[in-house]
Each structure stands twice: as C-alpha cells, then as structure tokens.
Amino acid sequence: MSDKKNIIICRCNEVAQEEIEALIDQGVTDIEMIKRLLRIGMGPCQGRTCLPMVISILSRKTGKKPDEIKLPATRIPVRPVPAGVLVGEMESDGNEE
Amino acid sequence: MKSRAEVVIIGGGVIGLSIAYHLGKLGVEDVVVLEKNYIGSGSTFRCASGIRAQFTDEANIKLQKYNIERWKRLSDELEHDINFKQSGYLFLATSEEEVEVFKKNIKLQNRLGVPTRLIGMDEAKEIVPPLNTEPFLAGAWNPEDGKASPFHVVYGFAKKAKEFGVEIYEYTPAVDILVEKGEIKGVKTEKGIIKTGIVVNAANAWAPVVNEMAGLKRDFIPIKPYKHQLVKTEPIAEGQIEPLTCPPAWNDSYVIQDGEDGGVICGTGLEKLTHLDDVQPTYDFMREVLKWATKIIPALKYVHVVRQWAGFYAKTPDSNPAIGKINYIDGFYIAAGFSGHGFMMAPGVGEAIAELIVKGKSKVPLDWDWYDPHRFERGELRSAAFQIG
Numbered sequence: 001m002s003d004k005k006n007i008i009i010c011r012c013n014e015v016a017q018e019e020i021e022a023l024i025d026q027g028v029t030d031i032e033m034i035k036r037l038l039r040i041g042m043g044p045c046q047g048r049t050c051l052p053m054v055i056s057i058l059s060r061k062t063g064k065k066p067d068e069i070k071l072p073a074t075r076i077p078v079r080p081v082p083a084g085v086l087v088g089e090m091e092s093d094g095n096e097e
Numbered sequence: 098m099k100s101r102a103e104v105v106i107i108g109g110g111v112i113g114l115s116i117a118y119h120l121g122k123l124g125v126e127d128v129v130v131l132e133k134n135y136i137g138s139g140s141t142f143r144c145a146s147g148i149r150a151q152f153t154d155e156a157n158i159k160l161q162k163y164n165i166e167r168w169k170r171l172s173d174e175l176e177h178d179i180n181f182k183q184s185g186y187l188f189l190a191t192s193e194e195e196v197e198v199f200k201k202n203i204k205l206q207n208r209l210g211v212p213t214r215l216i217g218m219d220e221a222k223e224i225v226p227p228l229n230t231e232p233f234l235a236g237a238w239n240p241e242d243g244k245a246s247p248f249h250v251v252y253g254f255a256k257k258a259k260e261f262g263v264e265i266y267e268y269t270p271a272v273d274i275l276v277e278k279g280e281i282k283g284v285k286t287e288k289g290i291i292k293t294g295i296v297v298n299a300a301n302a303w304a305p306v307v308n309e310m311a312g313l314k315r316d317f318i319p320i321k322p323y324k325h326q327l328v329k330t331e332p333i334a335e336g337q338i339e340p341l342t343c344p345p346a347w348n349d350s351y352v353i354q355d356g357e358d359g360g361v362i363c364g365t366g367l368e369k370l371t372h373l374d375d376v377q378p379t380y381d382f383m384r385e386v387l388k389w390a391t392k393i394i395p396a397l398k399y400v401h402v403v404r405q406w407a408g409f410y411a412k413t414p415d416s417n418p419a420i421g422k423i424n425y426i427d428g429f430y431i432a433a434g435f436s437g438h439g440f441m442m443a444p445g446v447g448e449a450i451a452e453l454i455v456k457g458k459s460k461v462p463l464d465w466d467w468y469d470p471h472r473f474e475r476g477e478l479r480s481a482a483f484q485i486g
Contacts, residue, residue: 036137039357043331046404076404080331083390083402084399086402087398
C-alpha cells in the first residue's frame with residue numbers, strides 16, 4: 001500500500017500522490033500553486049474528488065490544520081455541459097433539437 | 098521580513114516576477130516582490146496564454162518579435178519547462194475589406210521581420226482541421242506566434258529569482274509608499290516597513306491604487322479594470338486547434354487549445370468596466386462566447402464545457418501599457434496597464450525595466466516614447482494596440 005506512484009489522487013488528470021508529495025517537498029505548499037502546476041481539480045470533476053485529498057496530504061505534511069487551508073474557487077458550470085446545450089441548440093441529454 | 102531592500106516591486110504577476118528575475122540576473126542584491134494574494138493571482142493566471150508578434154504598429158511588432166526570441170529560450174534559461182509552443186496565430190477575414198487590411202498589416206510585419214503570410218482556406222483547414230472554412234475568405238498566419246503555460250512561467254520566474262536571492266512575499270499587500278522631498282524612501286506593508294530607494298509599480302489593474310500610495314493622482318495614468326472572461330472545455334485530441342484562431346470581425350472571438358491538457362479555451366470581446374473585486378463569471382458571457390466558438394468550430398457543440406472564469410484587462414485609453422520612469426518621484430518606475438498583453442510581453446519588458454534601473458538604458462528594442470507613462474497627461478494617444486488573446 002506504500003506504492004505512492006500508483007495511488008491516483010486526481011483521476012481527471014492522472015496525478016499520483018507521489019507527485020503531490022514531491023512538489024510539497026520542493027517547498028510548494030500553497031494549494032493554489034499545487035493545483036496549477038499539477039492541474040489538479042481543473043478537469044471534469046472540478047476538484048470534488050481530489051481537492052479534499054490534497055488538503056489532507058498538505059495538512060499531514062505541513063502541520064497546518066485542514067480548516068486553515070482554503071479550497072480554491074469552484075468554477076461554473078459545476079458539472080460538465082455540452083457547448084451545444086449552453087447555446088440552446090441541443091437538449092441536455094445531448095440530442096439535437 | 099527584510100527591513101531594507103535595493104528594489105521593491107509591487108505586484109507578483111508575470112511582469113513583476115520577470116522584472117525581479119532580470120534584476121537578480123544583473124546582480125542586484127536585495128530585491129523584494131510584494132504580492133497581496135498568491136503569485137500570478139491577479140491577471141496572469143487568468144489569461145488565455147497566447148503570445149504573438151501579429152500587431153499592427155511598429156512599436157508592438159518590434160517588441161514582440163524580440164519577445165518571441167526570448168520565449169524560445171525561456172525554458173532553458175529558467176531551467177523549468179514553461180511549455181512554450183510555436184503553434185501560431187491564425188486570424189480569419191470575413192470580407193474583402195478585411196483581407197485588404199490583413200495584407201497591409203502583413204506588409205508591415207514582414208518589413209519588421211515577422212513572417213506572417215496570407216493563406217487560403219485549404220491551408221487553414223490543414224492547420225486547424227475542424228475549422229468551419231465556409232464564412233472566411235483568407236487567413237493571416239504567423240507560425241512563429243505561440244503559447245505557454247502561465248502557471249509554469251510564473252513558477253519558473255519565481256523559482257529562478259529566488260535562486261538569485263530575490264525575496265517574494267505573498268499575502269503581503271503594500272499599504273503605503275514613503276516619499277520624502279520627491280524621493281522614494283520605503284514601502285509600508287501590513288507586516289512592517291521596507292526601506293528602499295526604488296519602487297516598481299507592477300500592479301497592472303491595481304496600478305492606480307499604488308500610484309495613489311506614492312501621493313500621485315490616482316488616474317494620472319488612467320488604467321481601468323475591464324472584466325474579460327474565458328470558458329474552457331474538456332480535453333480534445335491534440336493537434337485540432339493548436340493555434341489561436343480568431344476572426345476579429347466576429348467580436349474578437351477566438352478559440353485555442355490549451356498547450357498542456359488539450360482543452361479548448363474560448364474567448365470573445367464581451368467586456369465590462371468593473372471594480373477590482375469583481376471577477377464573477379456571468380451566464381450571458383457563457384452563451385455569447387459559445388455562440389461564436391461553435392460558429393468557428395461547429396464540432397465544439399458536442400464538447401463539454403468544464404470551467405469558466407474572469408479576470409481583468411487593465412486597459413489604458415490606447416490599449417498600450419505604461420512602461421518607464423515616473424518623473425515626479427525619484428526612484429519610481431512603472432510597468433502596468435498591459436490591456437490584455439502582459440503575459441506575452443513579460444520577458445522583454447522585465448529585461449528592459451531591470452536594465453533601465455541598473456544601467457539607465459536597455460538593449461531591448463522597446464520604444465520608451467511609445468509606452469511613455471506620461472503621455473496621457475499630455476493628451477497623447479497611440480494608435481490602439483491590436484487586442485485579442
């Protein structure tokens with residue numbers, strides 16, 4: 001269970017626990033920068049799966065309390081929506097009108 | 098925190114960090130960067146990542162031709178991969194009149210050594226395979242334009258600057274600038290005072306606030322925050338929309354694949370003069386930008402949108418930045434008001450300001466008169482810099 005290369009934290013962009021820990025070890029301890037350098041929380045899940053786990057890793061490694069680490073901004077549209085639906089040319093089930 | 102520094106830079110975006118890096122490289126010790134939030138958080142991390150020399154006036158073309166040479170070497174220089182790609186910019190004309198304008202711009206760009214050429218729609222389709230060629234007559238194509246990762250550029254400049262001894266204080270806003278008898282004496286922060294003789298205002302949209310701290314009129318350089326927004330789709334196959342692809346006549350709308358994850362960034366000219374706390378994305382923008390994006394690339398209809406965000410174009414009245422010395426106060430410099438072009442201009446502007454501070458002049462082909470921060474007081478305006486991405 002200690003093979004951190006194979007423990008995937010961000011499923012959207014395939015980021016492993018090992019990469020996150022390596023970046024923290026290099027001194028990058030701001031979640032905003034970790035998010036951007038590794039592209040965590042910017043895929044289709046928008047951070048719902050991964051960011052809480054990043055916070056717990058950060059908390060463990062830096063000694064900060066989890067509630068001291070501010071979650072990065074949540075971006076609309078919250079869940080992925082086809083562009084055709086947003087411009088009103090498609091139904092939300094993906095079928096064309 | 099240090100109590101004394103040779104230079105204090107206010108603003109930890111790509112411009113401030115580029116200046117800090119270049120000062121460090123020139124051997125200036127004791128450089129401090131003050132950033133009110135985290136580095137890159139103001140405008141840099143919100144940009145569309147494009148880099149181009151396709152401008153329509155001599156000053157900007159010359160500066161950007163030089164900048165592209167800098168961008169090519171920047172990963173090696175910073176010893177960090179900033180993901181720079183010369184994926185080109187493709188502007189598309191919708192009318193004969195526009196084709197004529199393109200030809201005129203291309204002639205000027207070619208004269209200054211930028212290899213833009215007019216291409217037909219068959220070639221455009223090879224460059225951007227899913228392009229809807231039907232509405233367009235021709236394209237202005239410069240294969241040397243490109244894109245880079247704002248995240249890695251900021252990180253790379255900051256990392257290398259720190260190796261040169263620069264101190265970067267995040268979450269540390271400047272609150273006042275101490276001036277005595279027309280000379281800079283220091284900068285007051287929430288965490289204490291840093292004595293210094295030189296301050297650089299690199300705060301872009303926030304630059305008027307910083308000028309005011311120095312006792313100058315807030316708007317003697319009129320920089321206003323215009324909210325611009327972007328949406329981003331899920332990743333699509335590599336090589337579909339690598340260049341920034343833009344029909345200017347369609348409200349400056351554009352699409353470009355992110356160089357890192359392959360998602361499509363979509364922008365449009367819908368902007369709003371706002372206040373410095375307003376980075377709220379809006380639904381009207383989402384509909385507007387996607388209307389244009391799906392006209393340029395019809396297949397985008399089937400692609401999921403995953404993110405939307407907003408940031409500022411820190412605009413001056415002529416959409417050209419204010420770069421240089423502020424003559425009212427000894428030791429006060431500015432590089433701000435980039436009007437949407439700060440990211441692409443950062444390497445050369447950082448180098449030029451650093452050399453100006455250290456040597457009093459610079460070898461960067463930057464036209465100091467063109468970007469003169471005092472031009473607005475004299476009522477001079479440059480021809481508006483060609484905007485977009």
